[in-house]
Amino acid sequence: MFQGSYGPETIDDIAYTFTWDFTEPPELVLEKPDAGLWADMIKAQGVTDLPESGVLQIHAPQLKVGGTIAGEDLPPGTGEVKVAVQVKVDGGTITVVPLGVWLSKIPDKYTRIMVEKVIVPNVLDQAKNLVNGLKIPVQDLFGQQVTLTPVLLDVTGTHLVLAATAETGQAPAAVAADDADTDWPSDKQVFLLVGRTLLAHLIQGALDQWHDTQLADDDKTVTGVASVWWKAKFRKADNVTVDENDPTSISADFDIPWSVGVDLFPVAPGKGCALFKASQES
Numbered sequence: 001m002f003q004g005s006y007g008p009e010t011i012d013d014i015a016y017t018f019t020w021d022f023t024e025p026p027e028l029v030l031e032k033p034d035a036g037l038w039a040d041m042i043k044a045q046g047v048t049d050l051p052e053s054g055v056l057q058i059h060a061p062q063l064k065v066g067g068t069i070a071g072e073d074l075p076p077g078t079g080e081v082k083v084a085v086q087v088k089v090d091g092g093t094i095t096v097v098p099l100g101v102w103l104s105k106i107p108d109k110y111t112r113i114m115v116e117k118v119i120v121p122n123v124l125d126q127a128k129n130l131v132n133g134l135k136i137p138v139q140d141l142f143g144q145q146v147t148l149t150p151v152l153l154d155v156t157g158t159h160l161v162l163a164a165t166a167e168t169g170q171a172p173a174a175v176a177a178d179d180a181d182t183d184w185p186s187d188k189q190v191f192l193l194v195g196r197t198l199l200a201h202l203i204q205g206a207l208d209q210w211h212d213t214q215l216a217d218d219d220k221t222v223t224g225v226a227s228v229w230w231k232a233k234f235r236k237a238d239n240v241t242v243d244e245n246d247p248t249s250i251s252a253d254f255d256i257p258w259s260v261g262v263d264l265f266p267v268a269p270g271k272g273c274a275l276f277k278a279s280q281e282s
Contacts, residue, residue, distance in 0.1 A: 003021045005018060007068075009118060014069060016068065016114060017067045017068045018066075020115075028057070029057040029082075030056050030158060030159065032056075033057055042116060043100045044124045051099075054087050054153055055086050056084075056155050057083065058082070058085065058127070060081040060082075061080055063080070063103065065106070067114055077112075081101065083123065083127060084099040087153050089150045089152060093135050094153060094162075098123075098125075101124060146202075147168075166195075168202075204240045204252075207240065210234045211235070212233065213233065213234045214232075217230075217231045226264050227263045228262050229261055230258070231259050231260075232256060232258035237254050237255070238255075257280065257281050
């Protein structure tokens, strides 16, 4: 989409070739074009009005164009470009619908004809494939496979917001260490909206990873005086529940057998004793 060539193409019995290159990285503008900008845009085929939701802009600070007309080089031209697109969900996949293109004035009329009649339609056509049919891969969250199916995509002016339904499956197979790392930019904000049932599933999956984990098995001895010992094991957790009135409050039935004791050393043969001992099986 951002760099290409086309032709030769015949327009009004004249042969043209065309090249274009967006020489600076484009940026996403998370808002609709204003009324004045929209009026000046070259509209995609069949488009007359801006949709109500999901509209954003691709802003390219500099487009460089060139080509030939009847075998002679066209004067090179540069300009600023803004492409309006709609992002939406169609059948559980994310799609892009191109709406229109605005470009700054290009002095040479033949170069401008080339841009309007060939480059703009090509850019609009290729914009369809930016994320065409994109689906969210199955996620491994806290030991659970979570399938997210997009149902709504919208632009708020500051965020691109995606809502999705979620289903949990069986725990995934082991992942190689090289494939397990996630590199998410630390300066990007992320938030997640989930239902209570999904949240309970995820927490249950996280707790299941601790099944039969030894939490503590240690002792401390003061020579000639006493020995203190403690043991604890996380056996399991069941019935994870998210509070209906406060979703930050989670409860569960925990099975964590533990024991602790203090043994005094004998001051004479047969005179030692256990000063304290306690345990809890569940």
